[in-house]
Every structure is written in structure tokens, then in C-alpha cells.
Amino acid sequence: MKDHNGTVLLVDQEPVVIDKIAGWLSGAGYRVEVVKDSAVALDWWREHRPEVVICDVGVSGIGGLTLLSAITTEDKETQVIMLSSESDRESIVQALRLGAADFLLKPIDDYTVLEHAVSRGVADNRLMRQNRTYKEELEATNAKLKESFRLLKEDQEAGRTVQLKFLPPAKRQYDTLSIDYRIIPSLYLSGDFIDYFRISEHKIGFYLADVSGHGASSAFVTILLKTMANKIRRKMLTTLPELFSPAGMLTSANEELIPLSLGKHLAIFCGMIDMQKNELTYCSAAHFPPPLLVNGGKIQAIDGKGLPLGIFEGVTYADSTLPLSDDFSLILLSDGVLEVIPDKSVAEKETFLMEMASKGHHNIDQVMEFLSLAEVTEAPDDIAILIVSRNS
């Protein structure tokens, strides 16, 4: 079935008609199969599926119209051209209703008209086949993509389950101090990370880290950070808890990250609250936006000048200390939050966050609501919120 313009099954009994049509179409580059009986023709059609069938209405066997009907019922793609003598003209409309593609009256005076009908039939048939094949391919691709996507999605979800185990409980009370946080990953795995821990009887430490990028690659670094921070922390605590300092932790973590050259850096804000002295000691390594401290009615944005971790060798970080009132809320947000505040410049977004704090939105639920974070289904970047507060 190659090197020709298409295959035509000619179903007719008149030798003269057969010779003329078959001769003309062969000359025009078609492969022509002649069958004189319409029942035999149906079998041949079923086996070979030619693009076009030319069939005389009055052919012997099951009859032209029955053959037409059988073909169009089984397959909408075969194009059937019916032939009839002048006296058969009444069957035209009937043939059309049965799905004939065209109708020609015998005797055929102009064979270019026949050739045109056949050519259109072949083109229509191929277009329909192409359409069907395209649809089938689309469906197959779809099924395959769905499966591949499902696999990766399940994989990421399983990863997320493991990552969540590295996070502390979402809510915790240390004496009068409340800690509360939320992480909304952009994909399944998050490059934002939060941890908190007791340092000594009166001291609580915490940090919010934001690894550059998001997803699996950044999530790996959070696992690393957690084990690293645990180690640094434990080392500081087992020697002398009084030695623990946010800046010391960042300096050590930076030293450990640099030699790994992971191609990832991280912004982190690490704080320590001394519940006895009532003060906050903190160190910021490129953390942005500045944390908001609502302290005895006043609101303050805590700017930090530190460089991000994981890029610059030998950086030494320094602590700052702020006195705390009996009532305070420290609101830490990762920069992903800025991307869900619409239509504003970065400066305006910071002002917007200040407004949020000044309007009394100090707990997780209020912040989530003010920023419409419950409705965020596809965050462009990971979003983390950590709130450390005391309400006496």
C-alpha cells in the first residue's frame, strides 16, 4: 500500500464501467481493487480498509445501499462514493442519509469529476485517520504523563512526610512563652525551616531559615541545617549552656556549610529569649523581611545586617540584645510572604506588614488571615511564619 495516492475499492458489475473507472484511477496513481459482488466487497473492505469505496447502487449481492450502510456503521472514516444510473436517481437522498460521501450519475461523462471525488475522499479519510490517531496519541501521552507525574508527586509527598519529621511541634508553650509556626511549601518540599529548643531553665532558642531556591534541593539543605544546628547546639550546651549564642551558632553553621559548596546559601534569623532577664538576643544572617517586634505596645522592625550563610568564608556574626516587656510578640516571616502580597513595591509590602502588626494581628491565625494565606494554594516561594510571644 505504498507509492500510490490511495486505495479504491470499486464495486460494480458492468465491464465497461469497471474498465473505464479502474483505468482512469490507476492512471491517476490510485491502487484499484475491483469486486463485482457487494457481499464479497464487504469482506474485502473489512480486511483491507481502503480509503475510498466506489459502489454502484444496483450492484449484485447484498446491494449497494446495504453495503454502504454496513461500511458507514462500522467505520466513519471510509469515504463511499455511490454510482447510479439516471433511473436510480431516487436513491440519492437515501444514500446521503446512509452517509455516502458523494454521488455520481452514470454514464460518467467527465472522469476528472470522478477523480476529484476520489481525491477528496482520500484526503478526508486521511484527515479523519490523522485526527483519530492524534486523539489517541494525546490520550496515550496524557495517561503516561499522568503516571509519571503521579510517581514524582508521590515521591515528593513521601519526602515531605520525612521532612515534616525534622520539624518541631507546630505549637509549644515554655512557661509563659508561646511558640507557634506555620510553613507553606511552594512545592511539596520546603526550603524554609524552623526550629526551637530549650537552652537552659530560663532560655529558649529558635531560628527561621530560608534556603535559596525551593523544593527538593533546598529541602536537603534544611535537613543538613537541622543536624548541623543540633550538633552545634548540643556541643555548646554540653560544654556550658551559658556559651550558647545565636551569633556563635551562625558562625559555626557557616563554617560547616562553606566546604560543602552546595551552590545554596541561606538566610537565617536566630534568636534566644532569656525569660529571667526579659531580653531577646538575636543574630540575623540576611533574614528578610525584618522581623516585627510588638513590645509593650510599640512596634519595631528588627533590621539585621549579617551576610547569608554558605557563601563567605570566615564571616563572624555578632549578637544584638533588646529588652522585652511582659507582653510581646516577635513575628518572623520568610521572604516568600512578600510574593503573595499583591501589587506593591517591596517598601510598600514592608509597610503593609507593619500595618498588620499595628492593627493587632499578632498570632498565627490572625497573620494567616490578614495575608489571606489560607487561600494560597500555589505559593511562588515557600512561606514560613514563626511567632514567639508572651501575654501575661
Add this chain to the structure above:
Amino acid sequence: MKDHNGTVLLVDQEPVVIDKIAGWLSGAGYRVEVVKDSAVALDWWREHRPEVVICDVGVSGIGGLTLLSAITTEDKETQVIMLSSESDRESIVQALRLGAADFLLKPIDDYTVLEHAVSRGVADNRLMRQNRTYKEELEATNAKLKESFRLLKEDQEAGRTVQLKFLPPAKRQYDTLSIDYRIIPSLYLSGDFIDYFRISEHKIGFYLADVSGHGASSAFVTILLKTMANKIRRKMLTTLPELFSPAGMLTSANEELIPLSLGKHLAIFCGMIDMQKNELTYCSAAHFPPPLLVNGGKIQAIDGKGLPLGIFEGVTYADSTLPLSDDFSLILLSDGVLEVIPDKSVAEKETFLMEMASKGHHNIDQVMEFLSLAEVTEAPDDIAILIVSRNS
């Protein structure tokens, strides 16, 4: 356009015909719009896209056949039924060629035939629209799936880049000792992990770990294992290198893993080669299949009875020691390799691996070739191969 069986545009000039057809079709539940001029009809059709157009061949304006041709050229979905008086019969074949769906002769004696033609036209039109919509939806879903898949894939690839940074160089020479390994992840991220390191001037340590499952969740645990092992190792080494032992490392790692309750356990084989004493000290925690030691011409499968890490609290692991010849190859494989050896029981697969070693396949390339691993594109599980050897 609701609550009716479909919309029909009737293009005719004869008041009697219009009344009869419009009346009958309205009665049959169709919404009928009558336009007497074919040029006006074309505009109405363009704006309203009815399912069916009934058009008299001889209608005024641009003419019935021109209207038909304009419609079928712009839209294959509208079904056009042509009407002609007996004297117009010659236009039937022409109308068919122009894509008319049906043809009825005036005067219409049997209106059920007309209704049948309209009903078929509406059904065909809707089927074609549905087909098109379905195809468009498929295409849209496809594009969306492709994008989601691309996102996740890129994410996993980025994760893999980070994971690779935790692995040591693929090949390394310590004096006369060669270390060579390969990891083939099932997805992008691997739950198989390999590391090696110098313990002291004459001692080299190494391990091959296989975290249960594969993909992101297992890969997280490999990062954890690496930092954990580094820490344990450094602690042992900074106190007294002579204290380092494979069993000690597994015991400590198990102690660290248990409290994390990650829902993941891991099989690991940890070894240490003393190049001065010429011996291998090792400890296996459920590592399977047993490593093969080709030692001075003899081949030995090193069975280990240890329990996997991360499940049982307080397990103590014990070392074993084997003397080494001047020439030896220690071939470690993760169990993923068993899944690419076809049509065999596990026992037969182990025998197959023994054969591999006995036939002299002792280096990475030979093992890769013997197991046809170069052709493995979608491994059902991660595959890791670590070969520690000396050829004097």
C-alpha cells in the same frame, strides 16, 4: 438557547414553506430562526452558530450554494440541509460536494423525514463539538500535566545535584588501594548511598547504605546518614583513630536514628581496611546481597547477620575480621541490583553474582557490563556498586 432541542436557521423565501417547516420544527421542540435573504443569513449564522441550517438552493441574496459553501468553509460543524424544487435536482451533487449534510426535495410530503434530518444534524453537530472540545481539553490537560511534570522533574534534578555533592569522588586511590563506585537512582533521588574516608595512615573506612524505599524521602535519610556518619567518625577520629570501628559506627548511627522515628530503616555494610595488617574489619546491618570478596583467587560471600538500622533500640553491632591477600576485590552491591537480573529466584541470583565474580568480573566496568547496567534506564529500585580492591 436553552430548553430546546437545538437551533435551526431556515433560509427560504416561500411563505408557505416557511410556515410549514418553522411550525413543524417548533412543534418538535426546536428553536427556529427564519431569514429570507442568504447574505443576511450568513451574518446571522456567523453571530449565532446554530446547529443546523436549512437552506433553499434558489434563495435570494448570494444564493443557497454560495451560502452553503461559505458556511462549510468556515465551520465543518454546522450541518446544512439543502432544499430544492424538482427542477433544481441537478444541484444535488454540487451541494454534496460543497459539504451539505442532507438534501430534501420540495414539496416536502413527509415532515417526519425533515425532522429526522434536523435531528441527525443536531446530533452530528453536537458530537463534532464534543469531539473538538474533548480534543481541546486533552491538549490543555496535556500542556498542564507537562508543565507540572517539568516543574517536579526540574525540582528532583536540582535535588539530585545537591545530593551528588554529598557523595565522594567516584574513583579514588589510597596508596595501593582502589575505590570505585557507581549509583544508579531509580528516580532522580537515591536512597542508596556510599562514602569512604581515610581513618589513619594505614586505615581506610567505607560504607554502602540502602535506605528503605527510594526517591526523595529515602534521599533525605542519606543526607542525614552522611552528616551523622561524619560526626560519629570525626568524634572517633579526634579522640583516638584506633577507636574507629565499623560496628561502633553502626551502633551510634542506630542510636541517633531511632529517636527520629522517620519510618525509614536502612541496610548498611561498613568496612575498614588496614593496609598494614592486611585485613578487612567489617560489620553488616542487614546488607543484602552478601558482599563478594575475591581474595587471592578464592571467592567468598560475606554473610552478615546484623539487624537493619533505625528500627530496634539498643542493638549492639559486632565487627568481624578477615585476612586479605595482596590481590583482592571486595564487591558490594545494593539489593536493587537483584531486580535487574531477570527470571531467577533470589538464590539463583546470588549464584549468578558468584559466577560473575568467578568469571573475573572484578572492576566497575566489568560488573556494569555483566549485569547490563548501562542499558538500565528505569531501575525499579536504586542500584549501588562499590568496589574496593588492590592489585599488586
